[in-house]
Amino acid sequence: MSTTLDVRSLPLVPKNPLPIRQLVSLVRRLDTGQEVIRDAGGPITRIQFGPKWVYPPIVAVMSPNGMRDVLGRSDASSERCIYHDEVRNMAGDSLWVLPNDLWRPRKRALQPVFTKHNVRNFGGHMSGAAQAFVDRWPDGGDVDLDVECRRVAMQSLGRSVLGVDLNERGDTIARCMHVASSYTTDRALRPARAPRWLPTPARRKTRKAVAEMKVITDEMVRACRTDPTRDAPLVRALMDARDPETGLPIDDDDISNDLLIFMLAGHDTTSTALTYALWVLGHHPDAQARVAAEAAAIGDRELTPEDVPQLGYTVQVLHEALRLCPPAAGVARMATRDIAVDGYRVEAGTLVAVGLYGLHHDPQLWPNPMEFDPERFSPENVKARNRWQFLPFLGGGRPCIGEHFARLETTLALATIVRAMEIRSTDDFFECEVPLTTVAKGPIRAHLRPRN
Numbered sequence: 001m002s003t004t005l006d007v008r009s010l011p012l013v014p015k016n017p018l019p020i021r022q023l024v025s026l027v028r029r030l031d032t033g034q035e036v037i038r039d040a041g042g043p044i045t046r047i048q049f050g051p052k053w054v055y056p057p058i059v060a061v062m063s064p065n066g067m068r069d070v071l072g073r074s075d076a077s078s079e080r081c082i083y084h085d086e087v088r089n090m091a092g093d094s095l096w097v098l099p100n101d102l103w104r105p106r107k108r109a110l111q112p113v114f115t116k117h118n119v120r121n122f123g124g125h126m127s128g129a130a131q132a133f134v135d136r137w138p139d140g141g142d143v144d145l146d147v148e149c150r151r152v153a154m155q156s157l158g159r160s161v162l163g164v165d166l167n168e169r170g171d172t173i174a175r176c177m178h179v180a181s182s183y184t185t186d187r188a189l190r191p192a193r194a195p196r197w198l199p200t201p202a203r204r205k206t207r208k209a210v211a212e213m214k215v216i217t218d219e220m221v222r223a224c225r226t227d228p229t230r231d232a233p234l235v236r237a238l239m240d241a242r243d244p245e246t247g248l249p250i251d252d253d254d255i256s257n258d259l260l261i262f263m264l265a266g267h268d269t270t271s272t273a274l275t276y277a278l279w280v281l282g283h284h285p286d287a288q289a290r291v292a293a294e295a296a297a298i299g300d301r302e303l304t305p306e307d308v309p310q311l312g313y314t315v316q317v318l319h320e321a322l323r324l325c326p327p328a329a330g331v332a333r334m335a336t337r338d339i340a341v342d343g344y345r346v347e348a349g350t351l352v353a354v355g356l357y358g359l360h361h362d363p364q365l366w367p368n369p370m371e372f373d374p375e376r377f378s379p380e381n382v383k384a385r386n387r388w389q390f391l392p393f394l395g396g397g398r399p400c401i402g403e404h405f406a407r408l409e410t411t412l413a414l415a416t417i418v419r420a421m422e423i424r425s426t427d428d429f430f431e432c433e434v435p436l437t438t439v440a441k442g443p444i445r446a447h448l449r450p451r452n
């Protein structure tokens with residue numbers, strides 16, 4: 001790692017040449033805005049909205065080396081930022097929002113729960129939820145893939161994370177999550193924010209939404225404490241988790257916060273990944289037929305985590321979907337000291353915007369970046385590629401803890417649905433918005449026909 005002296009000798013990141021007014025609106029468009037910013041200023045570029053005391057300088061990073069330099073560290077120089085602070089203030093201490101020093105013991109306790117092997121103990125519910133989708137449409141018909149996939153993701157997460165069928169409470173959680181996400185992003189992007197103690201209508205609404213979700217997660221933790229036979233393996237695993245260095249458990253309030261954040265971090269993301277993958281297959285009948293054949297070769301029975309090694313092409317399709325439409329279009333960090341990023345100096349106090357969408361769509365890295373081509377993820381192509389070039393779950397010191405779980409869930413769901421249904425997408429575009437993570441902006445229409 002570079003010394004401070006090295007960093008000081010590096011040039012500052014070049015300033016983006018676009019006019020401020022245009023940059024203000026591009027920064028709010030958290031996915032496609034990145035491409036315009038990158039094309040004008042390069043894959044590492046600086047944006048300054050005025051004096052530093054009004055809003056910190058932003059450095060947008062979209063190059064593989066830049067990713068390595070920012071994400072390869074979880075020390076105090078690449079810290080949580082205003083986004084995380086806002087979520088922490090609203091929803092309490094959870095794995096996602098804790099600053100690095102407080103995060104480390106929590107991560108040590110939680111990591112063993114989310115290993116590739118262990119997620120099979122609580123993550124196999126997606127097949128059942130996907131099968132329920134298939135069963136709702138025995139004769140096929142016109143569907144909104146977004147609505148269906150949200151239902152699938154909520155049903156599966158409810159069972160996996162909380163150990164219950166959420167049923168109508170799923171809608172409450174989805175609504176509350178949307179309120180909380182939109183409020184947080186909006187506040188984080190404002191140059192001037194009302195003080196936190198001021199009870200603005202938006203703040204009151206968000207507090208109420210978070211409280212509604214907390215009722216559900218608190219109730220689950222209490223139920224598991226009082227009933228030792230309750231079937232909720234993830235909640236139990238959190239209760240049993242210990243920091244391997246100190247032996248300390250996680251207290252119940254923090255377990256409840258973590259459950260809430262798993263729902264928040266896991267719902268829209270898996271739902272968008274699945275919706276996009278189905279929509280794109282609905283435009284590519286050949287790739288779709290290959291996924292269907294791969295799943296059919298396993299048989300008619302419910303797919304299980306043990307089947308995933310037989311679903312190699314399905315996984316390639318999912319990777320290509322995650323490249324084209326990364327559910328987390330970008331993440332942010334605060335540089336707490338000067339750091340070297342891709343040959344430039346990023347000064348302490350800079351908001352580092354890590355642009356996954358810009359990285360995944362860079363024509364220098366991905367020929368014909370808008371084209372759907374699952375062969376990009378064939379084992380040989382993956383081996384030949386820079387590992388910092390494809391990061392839907394991030395990488396380095398503080399990646400997504402739910403990665404194995406999400407991969408398992410989406411693979412089983414995609415294979416289950418495509419094995420049973422032929423999909424023809426009727427919308428040419430997948431319109432998105434980015435309240436925090438990327439979600440469909442409106443209905444994603446498709447026609448389903450049962451395969452016999």
Ligand code: HEM
Pocket residue numbers: 095096097107261262263265266267269270273326327328331332392393394398399400401402403405406
């Ligand atoms: C396709 C699905 C998913 C994608 C693309 C995804 C992506 C990401 C990304 C990019 C981050 C980094 C955020 C940041 O640093 O600010 C993250 C963090 C996180 N994700 Fe996921 N995620 C997915 C599913 C899930 C699921 C299913 C869960 C839980 C069951 C989950 C739980 C978390 C948590 C707790 C963090 C914070 C980790 C930490 O700071 O140590 N994610 N995810």
